[in-house]
Amino acid sequence: MQSKLSDAALIEQTLTGNQAAYAELVKRHQRFVFTLALRFAKVREDAEEIAQDCFIKAYRSLGSFQGQSKFSTWLYSIVYTTAMTFLRKKRIETESIDDENNFIRVENQSSAYDVNNAENRSRSFYLEQAIRQLLPDDAAIITMFYKGEQSLEEIAQAMGMEANTVKVKLFRARQRLKEKLERNLKHEVKELI
């Protein structure tokens, strides 16, 4: 019954003290929030910690949510600020992630793949890998745009930027992603030969 309710209705119920309604909201948005956190943290355990933190923060300040934007946009702005704080705390060298010669840390992420068997790797695997090689901001914009059903204006709101800046960043992120995907695939072809 609750799965058919809108986010706004679930929020209203949560505010009257119905915790089951909030659990439904968490279930609804957890995959996206977790994926977004993973774009910043790169490690599943850290991403899960960030995502959990975001939902708890959102619950605490749900009363201040005025409903002028989508709940998802509001939630993603919490994810963005929480993830940025996390990065600052952990002092992750974000610049080095974009370095072509640097291998990314991918822990417990390829359980479905045999990473040593190049033949098993699909194009989507390389795309996923290329996204993880992007700068966190670029990866987050790509994820929000394609998977979060967010417009440029909503992404700008969530990230505290101008819509035009997001548009430029999205274009550059797609260019980088295209280059990285091509490079990864070329590298793989060389390995196979």
Added chain:
Amino acid sequence: MNNTEERLWSYIDGNCPPEEQKAISELIRTDASVSALYQQLLSLNKEFAAVDLDEPSMAFTYNVMEVIRTENAQVPLKAAVNKRIIRGIGIFFSVTIVALLVLVIASVKWTGVALPANLTAHIKMPEINHNQARVFVQAFVFFDVMLGLYLFDAWLRRKKARSSEKMM
């Protein structure tokens, strides 16, 4: 080329003004290289949109709700008391104090007299004008009744919301 690519991405995203959209459509139709690039970007766009979301651990929702439940359980009783009740009590006392002050100030006879040498012997308590007092008392009681009704209505609404939740 970058400019063309940027324009093509805007075209794919549907962010172009109508004239620009027309111009790009024409370019795709007439220029083979632009058409090839468009097809490439279109297929990339599909791939980007098809990327799967990652799944958190099975116990994710449970863990979040457990933290929330624990936090709620740890809230001390004084903090758990409904803020509306506290606000209502606050309003009641504020109104009482203000009403009494107004009543007293309104009853004072503000006639200018020279201060006598022996001031304390000449001090008289102001006499309360009974007609004015009745008006103030009536206004005060009226306000209290309205406040009571407002709080009662709020309580009934909350009760109704809770019962409709249980029904779902």
